[in-house]
Structures are given as structure tokens and as C-alpha cells.
Amino acid sequence: MKRFSILLASAAALFAAPVAAQTTAITGGKVVIGDGSAPIDGGTVLIRGDRVVAAGANVAIPADARRIDATGKWVTPGIFAGFSRVGLVEVGAVSQTNDTNASGSPFSAALDVQYAINPFASPISVNRAAGVTRAVVSPETASSIFGGYGAVIDLGQDDNPITEARAFQFVELGETGHSRAGGSRSASHIQFRAMLDEARTYARNPSAFDSDLLKASDAKALLPVINGQTKLLIHVESANDILKVLELRKDFPNLKMVLVGVNEGWRVADHIAAAGVPVLASALSDLPYGFEDLSSTQSNIGRMKDAGVKVAIGMINDRDAHQLRYSVQYAGNLVALNKVPRATGLSWDEAFAAISSGPAEIMDLGGKLGSLQAGRQADVVIWTGDPLELSTQVDKVIIDGVDQSLSNRQQRLRDRYSNPTPGALPKAYDR
Numbered sequence: 001m002k003r004f005s006i007l008l009a010s011a012a013a014l015f016a017a018p019v020a021a022q023t024t025a026i027t028g029g030k031v032v033i034g035d036g037s038a039p040i041d042g043g044t045v046l047i048r049g050d051r052v053v054a055a056g057a058n059v060a061i062p063a064d065a066r067r068i069d070a071t072g073k074w075v076t077p078g079i080f081a082g083f084s085r086v087g088l089v090e091v092g093a094v095s096q097t098n099d100t101n102a103s104g105s106p107f108s109a110a111l112d113v114q115y116a117i118n119p120f121a122s123p124i125s126v127n128r129a130a131g132v133t134r135a136v137v138s139p140e141t142a143s144s145i146f147g148g149y150g151a152v153i154d155l156g157q158d159d160n161p162i163t164e165a166r167a168f169q170f171v172e173l174g175e176t177g178h179s180r181a182g183g184s185r186s187a188s189h190i191q192f193r194a195m196l197d198e199a200r201t202y203a204r205n206p207s208a209f210d211s212d213l214l215k216a217s218d219a220k221a222l223l224p225v226i227n228g229q230t231k232l233l234i235h236v237e238s239a240n241d242i243l244k245v246l247e248l249r250k251d252f253p254n255l256k257m258v259l260v261g262v263n264e265g266w267r268v269a270d271h272i273a274a275a276g277v278p279v280l281a282s283a284l285s286d287l288p289y290g291f292e293d294l295s296s297t298q299s300n301i302g303r304m305k306d307a308g309v310k311v312a313i314g315m316i317n318d319r320d321a322h323q324l325r326y327s328v329q330y331a332g333n334l335v336a337l338n339k340v341p342r343a344t345g346l347s348w349d350e351a352f353a354a355i356s357s358g359p360a361e362i363m364d365l366g367g368k369l370g371s372l373q374a375g376r377q378a379d380v381v382i383w384t385g386d387p388l389e390l391s392t393q394v395d396k397v398i399i400d401g402v403d404q405s406l407s408n409r410q411q412r413l414r415d416r417y418s419n420p421t422p423g424a425l426p427k428a429y430d431r
Helices: 002-016 122-128 175-181 185-204 216-226 239-251 265-275 300-306 326-339 348-353 357-362 409-418
Strands: 023-031 040-048 051-056 066-069 074-077 079-084 132-137 146-154 162-172 231-236 257-261 279-282 311-314 380-383 394-399
Touching (some): 023 051, 023 380, 079 311, 079 326, 079 357, 122 132, 122 409, 132 162, 132 357, 146 216, 162 175, 162 216, 175 185, 185 216, 185 239, 231 239, 239 257, 257 265, 265 279, 265 300, 279 300, 300 311, 300 326, 311 357
Parallel strands (some): 023 066, 023 074, 162 231, 231 257, 257 279, 279 311
Antiparallel strands (some): 023 040, 132 146, 146 162, 380 394
16 A cells, blocks of 8 residues: 555656747748737747747757748748637527627627637638637627727637737727617717716616616626726727717726727827827728718728827728637738828838737737747747738747647638539438
């Protein structure tokens, strides 16, 4: 028995001993740090465990490191989708697979998307194979102007996608907001103020809280917004609506606002910059979808950037549940826009930062995500060429230091039916 106890203790000590983190060196590629700096030819990215140790030229490589040769390729941080609904929708027209909003629920601000995000949904693997490694995931609104808590996720091949739960609250204050509030912008703004005031009332005496406007759970969910502990993502498009939203800071000075969409932001860019409010902007919108964005222009992001606005790319209501991979194309088009007479785009370095470090910084995660700076989570993509060119393909994706599969349902269907052979098709194809 004594010998058995000694063996058992030895086995326990063995399993308790820390396992040395794997070290990986990606060498020879054109390295993009993602912080707005220029690419580095013949650079190295060194990863230990789930963190970036170093990236750039003349990086010392440990003798025991696994080496990945990226000669002739580009190495970048993973794409960070600044605004999305990925993981909430499989088939948009099928209500059972659509968790973007809760139209029949009595709750609003208390709703929390972390419980609805499905890491096994096909858009996760499709966008991962396209180089998207992180995403801001937001609810939609339903019966209220507030949609609830959003999250930041990774698109890794595992069952725990949540990077940061309850990362922000989402509210509609444009055309959609006025329809949710009863058909008028004055109604949406008074509802916004009233809901925050009710949250203050709840804070003073939670046990006695009684409101026809808010459930106690909703009021509690708005408290960190009022106190500036939780970001408030506000969807707004028109120049006039943007100015009215900025004025809300006079009554609620602690609000940590982030504007989303902002198609007419260029018209009031100086005001946005002066307020220090960052923007997750739709890219390349130049055809108005409604009266709130009649002044849309593809130069919107470039002009806001020139005015000093902290701006990154988001995709609200733009295939935001399925096609986050388009953000790379949008960034490339903003670079090409510089060649259009009288248009304003972004430099290559600025454009890539707008889909990597930019969204991470706006979500206060720049110290952890969005770039290849030392200490950041090891989200790395190897591309066959310039990632902002349409002909470029993804060669490898690493998330949190783990190699990811690039296989997805669309690719498997393509391969299955591209060259069908007799007997290989399902029974339904028999004639």
C-alpha cells in the first residue's frame, strides 16, 4: 500500500508539472505588425504558447523552435472584425437559427449575446479560413432602442469563443431607433434619457425599484454604461443625428461612446474628433439606403481620419453575420481610392490597421489583441501575397498560438461537386 501511495503521488506530480509552451518561429516573410507601421521584408514572428514574443527583423530564434518558412509570403496579425453578428445566424430567413434579436422578449438591455453565439455555425469557419480571427459581436434591437450586451469573440476551432463577455451595450439612435421608440427621433432621445434615469433610480434603491419602462434586470444592465465602465456602441448615420448623440455627453458625461455606421461622419468630422469619440465606420458606402445617409461617400473614412477621428472598419447591416471577410477587400479599396481624382482614402498601413489594431484599440483591447507587438495574443495569418489584394489566398491561420483548420462546409461542397463521378452524388441526383 505504501508503494502504491508513492506511485500515485509521483503520477500526480507528473501531471501537475507545467508543460513547456511550444515555441514557433515564422521566418522569411513580409511581416506586418498591424499598428500602422510599414511592412518589414524578411522578418520573423516568434510565438511562445499563446503569445507573440517578438516580430520584426533580426529576431533571435531558439534552437528548439518549430520553424515555418514564409519566404515570398506575407505575415500579419489576424483580421479583427470591428462590428458583426457572426455566430448569431446560420440562415437569416430561418428564425430558429437567428439569434440577433429577441422580438418577443420583455427584456432589452439585459439581453446578452454570449449565450447565443454558436462557435459551430458555418460562418465562423468560413471567415476563419479567410483570415478573420476576432470579431465584435452585437445584438440587434427589437422592441426597444437598446439591444443588450455584445461580446468580443475569437473564431478559433474550439467550443469557447468568448474573449470578452459583456464588452459593450448596443443602442439604435438613428432611423431604426426612432421607429423602435414610436416613430420619432424626439421619442428615441427621450426614451434613451428616461431609461438611463430609471437606471439611476434603480441604483439608489434596487429593492424598491418599480418602473413601467424598464425591467429591474434592464436597469441593472445599464448601470455600468452610466458609470463609464461599459462601452456604449451607438448606431447613427446622419450628420444631424451624430451631433445630437454627441450632445448627450453633456447630461451623461461618463458615457464611453463608440459611434457605429456613421455614413455622414465626414460632414461633422471635426465635432467627432473634438469629442474624442471613436468610430467603427461602414466602408465605401456611396449609395444612400435611406434619408439618413444621403451624403454617403466612399471618402468618408479617409476624411474622418484626416480630421483626427479614431476610425476603424465595421460592417453593420452589411452581411455582418456571414461575410466579415469582405472587410479585407474594403480596406484594399480604401487604399485604391487614393488613385481616384479628388477622393480620399487610406494609406496601406492605415488601411490594414483599420482591420487589425484599430478595432482592438477602440474596444480597449489593443494591449492584448490586434497586432504582432510583443505580449499580444498570437493571432497570426500567413498569406500568399498582399492581403489587401483580391487574388491573395490565406495559407495558414493561428489563433491563440494554435494552428487552425482552414476547412469549411463551403469548401467541402465545392470539392464534392466540382468534378462529380458516377455514384458519388446523393440519391436525389439520380434521374
